[in-house]
Amino acid sequence: MIAPSLLIGAARSSSGKTALTLGLMRALTRRGLRVAPVKCGPDYIDAAFHAAATGRAGVNLDSWAMDAQLIGRLAARVSEGADIVIAEGAMGLFDGAPGGAAGIGASADIAAMLGWPVALVHDVSGQGQTAAAIVRGIAGHDARVKVAGVILNRVGSERHRKLAGEAIEALGIPVFGALPRNEGVSLPERHLGLVQAGETAGLDGRLEALADFIEAHVDVAAIVAAAAHTSPLRGEVVGRSPTGGGELSPHPALLRNATLPIKGRVEIPPPAQRIAVARDDAFSFFYPHLAQSWRDAGAELCFFSPLADEAPPEDCDICWLPGGYPELHAGRLSAAQGFIKGLRRFALRGWLHGECGGYMVLGRALIDAAGAAHEMAGLLELETSFAKRKLHLGYRQARLAVDHPLGAVGVRLRGHEFHYATVLREDGAPFALARDAYSDDERPAGLARNGVSGSFFHLMA
Structure with missing residues (x-):
């Protein structure tokens, strides 16, 4: 009720x-x-x-x-x-x-x-x-x-x-x-x-x-x-799966060292048992329902602050960098060598994934609104600019192009894109193939390499 x-x-x-x-x-x-x-x-x-x-x-x-x-x-x-x-x-x-x-x-x-x-x-x-x-x-x-x-x-x-x-x-x-x-x-x-x-x-x-x-x-x-005139729900609301058939399952490779219990149907299966999540003014775009569904399935979320020069906890299986406003804090993030070096260490043993702003930080350089270039983690062949702005906005359906903590190749995800950043350079294999709500034309989205991945796609379901 x-x-x-x-x-x-x-x-x-x-x-x-x-x-x-x-x-x-x-x-x-x-x-x-x-x-x-x-x-x-x-x-x-x-x-x-x-x-x-x-x-x-x-x-x-x-x-x-x-x-x-x-x-x-x-x-x-x-x-x-x-x-x-x-x-x-x-x-x-x-x-x-x-x-x-x-x-x-x-x-x-x-x-x-x-x-x-x-x-x-x-x-x-x-x-x-x-x-x-x-x-x-x-x-x-x-x-x-x-x-x-x-x-x-x-x-x-x-x-x-x-x-x-x-x-x-x-x-x-x-x-x-x-x-x-x-x-x-x-x-x-x-x-x-x-x-x-x-x-x-x-x-x-x-x-x-x-x-x-x-x-x-x-x-x-x-x-x-x-x-008070709300019509109460009667039973379970029934609808079709956004994946196009079947339920999502976590990719087996990611659970290699985990004991994560997956019971019943969950919204989005957690990508790992222990998940490090960046959270501060630069990384704040993380859906509450995503966090709750992962916790409901038994995962642990460990938050850390890149702006406070904190590295992702090393006892986690995956590091998740949400979107936010890294373009407004590019100088501080570049100078936060504890954070940057921590990302590089984490990439040697766990999986790193960045959404939108988090994706930009995994690249080699981020150019701020004033045109100044700031060195980022350098884990993906990506350079982005906020000096040259263009609005990218809309729903996206993505199909994983690689085996990933979110699922095996071909698993479909739904979400959206909303940013003003311009990609100056993006070289390598894509994270996913994505299309918007108005076309069946799939295009490469993001990058994935050696356990590091990201794109401008924000995951919802």
């Missing part, structure tokens, strides 16, 4: 979902409710803010990368011990991509699958009664998705509020509140989205201000009441 739940959706990106979600989460938390946070889609940064607002670890749910069974299990898990689940959608409510495992990756898929009502935050700047036409279209677009109410955002005046709000209420859809324009409650941003929660100065005060803002302009009790 899932706790009462509500999904915050919108007609498009930049409508105010994150501000409303964080303010609501903190407002409910300080009222004494145990709030379980959820982020729809592949977003690490918002999820970290959710945890700061609620004091509880959240989860990402994505119907393109995850099958329905996994979504149901993760939703049930995050709901345990919670009074209410608040989920933040991504982009527009119905926006996604073709060829997903259980849907198109849209927030609406999650709402429909789990029976979660939607609170629609709608930016009414430049609109009056036309707002009602847009809300009507969204509310009637998919009969499986229930729009429980609307929160108007960027309202210019009382007259503006009445024009838009009364037109929406005439549809029989409640208006839960109206947020005036207020740049004072915004959060700082940079190239991949918000500045990370751990780097945001005075974050707790900012969250309190957001909660005050929401309390002043939104009927929080009405939103809680709307969440």
Whole structure:
């Protein structure tokens, strides 16, 4: 049974979902409710803010990368011990991509699958009664998705509020509140989205201000009441496997010295018994559901900080370098010789894998935004640049090109890519063959050599 739940959706990106979600989460938390946070889609940064607002670890749910069974299990898990689940959608409510495992990756898929009502935050700047036409279209677009109410955002005046709000209420859809324009409650941003929660100065005060803002302009009790109309899951949610058939199994070579118990079906089998995971401001993009699924299967996660010049623990079987912002810390990482030499030692006996930013650090050089080159670990024939930037964004389906801790050759993985780095040189055998959601054209992705691998692909399922 899932706790009462509500999904915050919108007609498009930049409508105010994150501000409303964080303010609501903190407002409910300080009222004494145990709030379980959820982020729809592949977003690490918002999820970290959710945890700061609620004091509880959240989860990402994505119907393109995850099958329905996994979504149901993760939703049930995050709901345990919670009074209410608040989920933040991504982009527009119905926006996604073709060829997903259980849907198109849209927030609406999650709402429909789990029976979660939607609170629609709608930016009414430049609109009056036309707002009602847009809300009507969204509310009637998919009969499986229930729009429980609307929160108007960027309202210019009382007259503006009445024009838009009364037109929406005439549809029989409640208006839960109206947020005036207020740049004072915004959060700082940079190239991949918000500045990370751990780097945001005075974050707790900012969250309190957001909660005050929401309390002043939104009927929080009405939103809680709307969440009570969640349709509970009945039995196990059934869906097709994103692997294209069968369950993933850990590659036997990786368990050569391990005693890892693999019982039942797990989301993504752990790549080893003891896993060293880099974690700090430079390496922070690591999905909570990934860590939890590996722990559930009996693996141990050992965190270390490259920025603190810590080497990966030598008693681990694999070292996992997640994505993050190494381009902002390239000088410190290059100077952290304890970390760099530790990676080189680890490569002599265990497996090293880097995702996105972690992949860049495994290469020979990383050029920062100012054009300065910084020596990296030199374990892969890779040079990347942040001085010459280009956006790479989208879902990816990858097929392993080598026997790997994540599986044997040919195993399919689902995830995404999101970075601005430019590859200057990339020589060697690929880690995987990958395609996006709009083409069947597979292309080499990343590199793999002598127990060291990586790519810009972020693993989800």
